[in-house]
Amino acid sequence: MLNSKLKLNKEVFQKDIELKSTREGFAAGLIEAAENNESILSLCADLKHSTKADLFENKFPNRYLEIGIAEQNMAGIAAGLALSGKIPFISSLAIFVPGRNWEQLRLSVCFSNANVKVIGTHAGLMHCYDGGMAQALEDIALTRVLPNMTVIEPIDYWQAKAVAKFAAKHKGPMYIRLGREGTPSITTEETPFDPENAQLLLEGEDITLISSGQITYEVLLAARELMSVHKIKPEVISMPVIKPLDEKTLLRSAKKTKKIITIENHQISGGLGSAISEVITENFPVHVHRMGMQDRFGESGKYHELLDKFGLSAHHIVNQVLNQIKKNE
Amino acid sequence: MPDTHLHCQNPTISALEVTANELRKTVIQMLLEAGSGHSAGSLGTADIFAALYFHVLNVDPKKPDWDDRDRFVLSNGHICPVWYATLSEKGFFPKKELWTLRKINSRLQGHPALNCLPGIENSSGSLGQGISQAVGMALAAKMDSKNYRVFVMTGDGELNEGQVWEAAMYAGNKDLNNLVWIIDRNYIQIDGRTEDVQPLENLREKLEAFNWFVIEVDGHNIEEIINACNMAKAVSQRPTAIIAHTIPGKGVEFMEYKVEWHGKAPNKSESMKALRDLRSLDGKISCEYD
Numbered sequence: 001m002l003n004s005k006l007k008l009n010k011e012v013f014q015k016d017i018e019l020k021s022t023r024e025g026f027a028a029g030l031i032e033a034a035e036n037n038e039s040i041l042s043l044c045a046d047l048k049h050s051t052k053a054d055l056f057e058n059k060f061p062n063r064y065l066e067i068g069i070a071e072q073n074m075a076g077i078a079a080g081l082a083l084s085g086k087i088p089f090i091s092s093l094a095i096f097v098p099g100r101n102w103e104q105l106r107l108s109v110c111f112s113n114a115n116v117k118v119i120g121t122h123a124g125l126m127h128c129y130d131g132g133m134a135q136a137l138e139d140i141a142l143t144r145v146l147p148n149m150t151v152i153e154p155i156d157y158w159q160a161k162a163v164a165k166f167a168a169k170h171k172g173p174m175y176i177r178l179g180r181e182g183t184p185s186i187t188t189e190e191t192p193f194d195p196e197n198a199q200l201l202l203e204g205e206d207i208t209l210i211s212s213g214q215i216t217y218e219v220l221l222a223a224r225e226l227m228s229v230h231k232i233k234p235e236v237i238s239m240p241v242i243k244p245l246d247e248k249t250l251l252r253s254a255k256k257t258k259k260i261i262t263i264e265n266h267q268i269s270g271g272l273g274s275a276i277s278e279v280i281t282e283n284f285p286v287h288v289h290r291m292g293m294q295d296r297f298g299e300s301g302k303y304h305e306l307l308d309k310f311g312l313s314a315h316h317i318v319n320q321v322l323n324q325i326k327k328n329e
Numbered sequence: 330m331p332d333t334h335l336h337c338q339n340p341t342i343s344a345l346e347v348t349a350n351e352l353r354k355t356v357i358q359m360l361l362e363a364g365s366g367h368s369a370g371s372l373g374t375a376d377i378f379a380a381l382y383f384h385v386l387n388v389d390p391k392k393p394d395w396d397d398r399d400r401f402v403l404s405n406g407h408i409c410p411v412w413y414a415t416l417s418e419k420g421f422f423p424k425k426e427l428w429t430l431r432k433i434n435s436r437l438q439g440h441p442a443l444n445c446l447p448g449i450e451n452s453s454g455s456l457g458q459g460i461s462q463a464v465g466m467a468l469a470a471k472m473d474s475k476n477y478r479v480f481v482m483t484g485d486g487e488l489n490e491g492q493v494w495e496a497a498m499y500a501g502n503k504d505l506n507n508l509v510w511i512i513d514r515n516y517i518q519i520d521g522r523t524e525d526v527q528p529l530e531n532l533r534e535k536l537e538a539f540n541w542f543v544i545e546v547d548g549h550n551i552e553e554i555i556n557a558c559n560m561a562k563a564v565s566q567r568p569t570a571i572i573a574h575t576i577p578g579k580g581v582e583f584m585e586y587k588v589e590w591h592g593k594a595p596n597k598s599e600s601m602k603a604l605r606d607l608r609s610l611d612g613k614i615s616c617e618y619d
Binding site for chain 1: 462465469
């Protein structure tokens with residue numbers, strides 16, 4: 001059912017498939033990029049095992065800087081390093097980076113257009129067990145309003161790996177949002193990653209489903225059910241690059257289906273759904289329904305329990321598609 | 330007028346004092362022209378800027394981005410009028426541009442913006458961020474085995490910011506003898522005297538506890554400033570903090586020590602009065618500037 005041009009994973013729906021996270025993919029990609037570029041540095045604020053920066057440290061001990069629990073200082077140091085020709089990747093949990101050091105990212109990094117890569121892991125509900133305090137559901141909103149900042153949330157392990165290599169070459173500030181939990185890989189090592197083009201994972205005609213991040217797997221599960229049970233053909237677009245947004249792919253699909261649902265592991269305000277709504281209202285106003293956290297905080301539980309509780313599981317997506325299609329009949 | 334001359338090179342201390350006074354006059358004119366801006370810190374640090382840019386720093390206005398240049402990072406960006414005046418005096422950009430401070434389409438932004446004006450090394454204004462930036466630059470120098478030094482200036486009220494102490498704690502435990510932090514200790518901040526708003530003392534002991542080598546100087550004694558910067562070179566395996574005791578508004582009698590001049594620019598008549606004060610430099614220099 002998936003777009004064959006993208007060389008996607010044919011076994012994505014198999015039950016015993018290996019589950020991997022975007023933080024693992026990113027760490028692997030960064031190490032590969034760093035083999036060929038000595039300017040690449042990794043900085044972490046006392047969470048290197050969580051962010052997987054420890055893998056970088058093991059490989060390049062002299063190019064890893066342990067900053068301690070001081071995210072604001074880390075952003076500033078990274079800016080100074082970048083202004084001196086280095087390519088620092090700073091990492092922590094998304095609640096702290098960009099949560100704790102937003103204003104440092106604004107002034108020391110973005111205002112100076114310093115070449116700093118900002119890695120926030122355990123984003124959204126994937127920081128599941130630690131509860132509402134730890135779940136960064138606002139980080140896309142925080143970063144995408146910053147001039148000069150690129151914002152990317154890869155959908156799976158392989159795409160995260162490709163994003164790391166892209167980030168290493170890209171000049172300028174970038175926020176990369178990564179997940180904690182393992183999910184099936186939708187892409188493969190052969191899937192091309194083009195930052196300028198969103199990926200049309202599944203071509204359809206009845207409604208457009210757009211997501212970023214690992215929650216995209218839920219969207220695919222929903223799409224499969226919609227096709228097999230309800231005979232509905234959704235168009236599924238993965239939009240990992242939230243800023244700058246691929247307006248062309250978005251508008252092409254909007255003109256075709258005239259109905260959009262966005263699905264994100266983030267507050268419905270300020271994130272992917274908002275970004276898409278902005279483009280749609282200005283260019284081709286059709287109905288956009290945003291699925292995400294409804295202006296509330298999360299809580300402790302298993303990742304899938306949280307998705308279920310907050311209305312973001314595959315079956316919620318199926319129901320929402322049915323609602324939207326019914327509304328338009 | 331002290332007649333001490335440096336042993337190694339010109340310009341002499343007295344010439345640097347004249348330069349500092351020129352910077353102060355320029356600052357007053359800039360602030361008058363701009364109609365807003367921070368007077369006290371700009372005047373109070375003019376001697377430090379003169380010492381740094383006309384004696385200490387290895388910089389070349391013809392090559393502002395030269396890889397091996399010494400870096401000067403201004404953390405308390407609100408005193409940028411004196412930085413701009415200094416950079417212009419040094420030849421980084423034409424003097425006539427100074428009168429565009431805070432005006433539309435100017436490269437002289439109300440707070441320093443990187444990539445805008447030659448000689449500017451960082452963006453600042455939101456307090457507390459400069460030391461971290463300077464630490465990054467100093468670390469990069471060490472990684473690349475380069476000999477350039479990194480100087481960062483902060484205010485003292487700025488030390489209320491937690492990030493300052495994050496950076497101080499980090500740097501104090503690193504082999505960063507190429508890093509010099511100059512604290513403009515003028516005892517004022519916007520809401521009042523530092524020791525009333527949020528006491529900092531004992532500042533020296535605090536910095537020493539963070540493992541910095543600390544030197545206290547009279548921030549208006551250019552020879553002491555230069556000597557401290559030289560002494561910092563000899564310190565091994567840790568950074569140096571220079572607590573520079575200054576008089577806010579230094580050189581303009583009605584501004585000196587006055588909290589209200591922290592964030593205010595002089596009007597026309599105040600500027601005339603200020604320039605008269607500066608032209609006589611407390612009566613020490615008269616003939617040349619009357």
